[in-house]
Amino acid sequence: MAILVQKFGGTSVADAEKILAAARKAIRAQKQGYQVVTVVSAMGHTTDHLIELAKQIDPDPPAREMDMLLSTGEQVSVALMAMAIHRLGHRAISFTGAQLGIRTDSTHTKARIRSIQTDRIRQALDEGYIVIAAGFQGVTDTADITTLGRGGSDTTAVALAAALRAETCEIYTDVDGVYTTDPRLVPEARRMSRISYDEMLELATAGAGVMHNRSIEFAKRFSVPVHVRSSFSDMPGTLISWMPESRSVPVCGAAAILKEARITVRGVPDQPGNAAAIFSRLGARNIATDMIVQNVAEGGRADISFTVFQEELPAALRVVEETAREIGAEGVNYDENVAKVSVVGLGMAKQPGVAQRMFQALADKGINILMITTSEIKISVLVERDRAVEALRTVHAAFELDKEPPQAEEEARPEELGNDRDRIIGRLHGMEDLVIESICLDETQACVTLSNIPDRPGLAARVFRQVAEREIVVDMIVQSVGRDGKAMMSFTVPQSSYEAALAACRPFCQEIGAAPPTGRPKVAKLSILGTGLKSHIDVASRTFKTLAHSQINVEMISTSEVRLNVVTTGDKGRQALTVLRQEFAEELLDL
Structure with missing residues (x-):
C-alpha cells in the first residue's frame, strides 16, 4: 500500500x-x-x-x-x-x-x-x-x-x-501553492502548477518563504515529489519535482531578501589563500554568506564582496576586520541598507539576453545595481533596500510572470535523469550530508573586465545590450563596487568572441569615462554542482583553501544554491579540477 x-x-x-x-x-x-x-x-x-x-x-x-x-x-x-x-x-x-x-x-x-x-x-x-x-x-x-x-x-x-x-x-x-513571487508584495503574482527542485532551491534561498531550502534538498536528493497545497481549500496547489512548469520561458519566478548587508574587503593581495582565510573563519563561526563576488585583480590587489543576513553583520565584521589586517588587505567597508533581488529559471540557460533584459528593466526605473552574480539558472542583483520592492515588481513585470507559460512537456522518470536513490543512500553517512553531483571544467571561455565604471543606474544594461547586438553569448557575470565609488564588472564569453567583446565595450568605456576594457583570452571555469552547497557553509572555504594549497589563484567567484563557480587562469584549469575532485571525493557521486 x-x-x-x-x-x-x-x-x-x-x-x-x-x-x-x-x-x-x-x-x-x-x-x-x-x-x-x-x-x-x-x-x-x-x-x-x-x-x-x-x-x-x-x-x-x-x-x-x-x-x-x-x-x-x-x-x-x-x-x-x-x-x-x-x-x-x-x-x-x-x-x-x-x-x-x-x-x-x-x-x-x-x-x-x-x-x-x-x-x-x-x-x-x-x-x-x-x-x-x-x-x-x-x-x-x-x-x-x-x-x-x-x-x-x-x-x-x-x-x-x-x-x-x-x-x-x-x-x-x-497559501495555495508556490507563486511566481510573494503575492503580498506583488499582487499580480501567479500560482505555478509545478516547479523543478533546482528552481525551488534557488527561490527558497533567494527569499521565497513558502518552503525551506533544507526540505527541498531532501526532496531532490531522494526524488520525493512535494505537493504544496492550501489547508483551507481544495485548490490543486504546486508540484515540486524534477520538471519545471515550462522550459520555453527563461524565468519562472522572482524573489527578494530585504534585509541583507554587504561587506567588501578592499585591496586583498592577489595571491592564493586570502579568500580561503576570510571564508574559513566565517564558516568556523557558523556565519553563512550569500552572494560572493570576487573580481579580477588590478595592480596586484583584488576586492572581495559578499553579503550576509543583516542580523549577522556585527559578528561578521569582527571576523573580517581581523582577517583583513592579517592578510594585508587595505581595509573593510560595509553597507547595511541593501537587499537582494533574484530571478530564477531553468529556461535561461538556453535563452540569450536574459541578464540584459533584467538590467534594462531596472535601468528604466532608475534603480542602481550595486552587485551582480549569476549562475546557469539564477541572476541576482543587490540594490538599495528602499528600492527593493519596486525592483521586485519591475523584474516580475519585465518577464511577464503573471502570464501562464506554454504547457510543459511530460515529466521524465527520475532514473532517466540520472538520479539513483539507492546509490545516493549508500554513499551517505547522514541523510543531510552534502551531495556533489559533479565537478566540471570549462576551458572554452575568455574573460572581459571593465573597471572604474561610474556607479549609476543603467550602465550594466548598456554594456550587455552592446554585447548582445554583436550576438555574443555571455556566461558568467560578476559586478562589485570598486574603489572611490566606482564599479568593476567582469564577464566570460566564448574564446572565439573575445576580441569582438572587447571591441563592443571600448566605445562604451570611452563614453562613460571608464578605463579601457581588459581581459584574458583564455580562462578556466570550474563548477561544483550539488545539493546543499548553501546549507553546508564550508563548501566555499574548502574550495578556496584547496586551490590555495596548490598555489592556484581564484580570479572570479559566483555562487548559487546548487552551483559554485570559480574562474582561474587558463593554464591552471586541469590542475584545479584534479585537486577539487580529490577534496570532495567522499561527497562526489560521479566518481
Missing part, C-alpha cells in the same frame, strides 16, 4: 477547529487507500511565544535548554491531532521525534538529520493507524532532544517521505 506524508504548518493547526479540519484531510487520504503519516508543527505562534518567554528568563539561553523548551510545542499539536482523529472515529497514534527514530547530530537549535529508523512507524501503519509525527525535532545518540531550525517541520516531513519511500509529500500551508 502506498504511503502518503502530509505536513500541516502552525497556521493550519492554530486552533481546535483547524485541527479537526486537518484531521479530516488525513482521514480522507486514508479512505483513498493510502497509509498516512501526518507531520504537524506547533500551534500558531507557539514557538515565538516560547522564545519570548525564554528570553524573559535569560537573554542568552543555553541552546540545549532551548531545544527542550521549543520541542514541547509540537508535542502538544501531535496529541491534539491524534485526539481529533479518534473523535472522528478513526485510529491514530502520536510520536515525538525521538519515538519516530529521527537521529540527529548534536548541533542544538540547528541539528541535521543523520538517520531515521522506520520500524515503529511501519508497524503502526500496518496496524491501520494514522501516524501523527512531531515536526521540527529529533534526538541525538545520547538521547538529548534537538530541533532542526527554521523550516524544521518541512524538513521532517520530506525526510520521513524519503525514509519511508512515500509516493508523495503534501505540504499544507496558508
Whole structure:
C-alpha cells in the first residue's frame, strides 16, 4: 500500500477547529487507500511565544535548554491531532521525534538529520493507524532532544517521505501553492502548477518563504515529489519535482531578501589563500554568506564582496576586520541598507539576453545595481533596500510572470535523469550530508573586465545590450563596487568572441569615462554542482583553501544554491579540477 506524508504548518493547526479540519484531510487520504503519516508543527505562534518567554528568563539561553523548551510545542499539536482523529472515529497514534527514530547530530537549535529508523512507524501503519509525527525535532545518540531550525517541520516531513519511500509529500500551508513571487508584495503574482527542485532551491534561498531550502534538498536528493497545497481549500496547489512548469520561458519566478548587508574587503593581495582565510573563519563561526563576488585583480590587489543576513553583520565584521589586517588587505567597508533581488529559471540557460533584459528593466526605473552574480539558472542583483520592492515588481513585470507559460512537456522518470536513490543512500553517512553531483571544467571561455565604471543606474544594461547586438553569448557575470565609488564588472564569453567583446565595450568605456576594457583570452571555469552547497557553509572555504594549497589563484567567484563557480587562469584549469575532485571525493557521486 502506498504511503502518503502530509505536513500541516502552525497556521493550519492554530486552533481546535483547524485541527479537526486537518484531521479530516488525513482521514480522507486514508479512505483513498493510502497509509498516512501526518507531520504537524506547533500551534500558531507557539514557538515565538516560547522564545519570548525564554528570553524573559535569560537573554542568552543555553541552546540545549532551548531545544527542550521549543520541542514541547509540537508535542502538544501531535496529541491534539491524534485526539481529533479518534473523535472522528478513526485510529491514530502520536510520536515525538525521538519515538519516530529521527537521529540527529548534536548541533542544538540547528541539528541535521543523520538517520531515521522506520520500524515503529511501519508497524503502526500496518496496524491501520494514522501516524501523527512531531515536526521540527529529533534526538541525538545520547538521547538529548534537538530541533532542526527554521523550516524544521518541512524538513521532517520530506525526510520521513524519503525514509519511508512515500509516493508523495503534501505540504499544507496558508497559501495555495508556490507563486511566481510573494503575492503580498506583488499582487499580480501567479500560482505555478509545478516547479523543478533546482528552481525551488534557488527561490527558497533567494527569499521565497513558502518552503525551506533544507526540505527541498531532501526532496531532490531522494526524488520525493512535494505537493504544496492550501489547508483551507481544495485548490490543486504546486508540484515540486524534477520538471519545471515550462522550459520555453527563461524565468519562472522572482524573489527578494530585504534585509541583507554587504561587506567588501578592499585591496586583498592577489595571491592564493586570502579568500580561503576570510571564508574559513566565517564558516568556523557558523556565519553563512550569500552572494560572493570576487573580481579580477588590478595592480596586484583584488576586492572581495559578499553579503550576509543583516542580523549577522556585527559578528561578521569582527571576523573580517581581523582577517583583513592579517592578510594585508587595505581595509573593510560595509553597507547595511541593501537587499537582494533574484530571478530564477531553468529556461535561461538556453535563452540569450536574459541578464540584459533584467538590467534594462531596472535601468528604466532608475534603480542602481550595486552587485551582480549569476549562475546557469539564477541572476541576482543587490540594490538599495528602499528600492527593493519596486525592483521586485519591475523584474516580475519585465518577464511577464503573471502570464501562464506554454504547457510543459511530460515529466521524465527520475532514473532517466540520472538520479539513483539507492546509490545516493549508500554513499551517505547522514541523510543531510552534502551531495556533489559533479565537478566540471570549462576551458572554452575568455574573460572581459571593465573597471572604474561610474556607479549609476543603467550602465550594466548598456554594456550587455552592446554585447548582445554583436550576438555574443555571455556566461558568467560578476559586478562589485570598486574603489572611490566606482564599479568593476567582469564577464566570460566564448574564446572565439573575445576580441569582438572587447571591441563592443571600448566605445562604451570611452563614453562613460571608464578605463579601457581588459581581459584574458583564455580562462578556466570550474563548477561544483550539488545539493546543499548553501546549507553546508564550508563548501566555499574548502574550495578556496584547496586551490590555495596548490598555489592556484581564484580570479572570479559566483555562487548559487546548487552551483559554485570559480574562474582561474587558463593554464591552471586541469590542475584545479584534479585537486577539487580529490577534496570532495567522499561527497562526489560521479566518481
